[in-house]
Amino acid sequence: MGRKKLSTTVYITPEQDEALKQLHGKTKVPVAEYIRQGIDLILHRERHHLPGQLMLDDPGRSGGAK
Numbered sequence: 001m002g003r004k005k006l007s008t009t010v011y012i013t014p015e016q017d018e019a020l021k022q023l024h025g026k027t028k029v030p031v032a033e034y035i036r037q038g039i040d041l042i043l044h045r046e047r048h049h050l051p052g053q054l055m056l057d058d059p060g061r062s063g064g065a066k
Helices: 014-027 031-045
Strands: none
Touching: 014 031
16 A cells, blocks of 8 residues: 555646646556656755755765865
């Protein structure tokens, strides 16, 4: 069984709505799943803005030997 999901409202353009509906029609993947995947892509891309531990191989980390 999937994880619990929270309901929220997002506003998209008519063009985005139409494209997502066409994509759903071809793939049968729910539009909500595509929206969640898009959010995951942005969260991954912008992860440096989020709190958390730095990876050991993170070139932006402070300290350590040079």
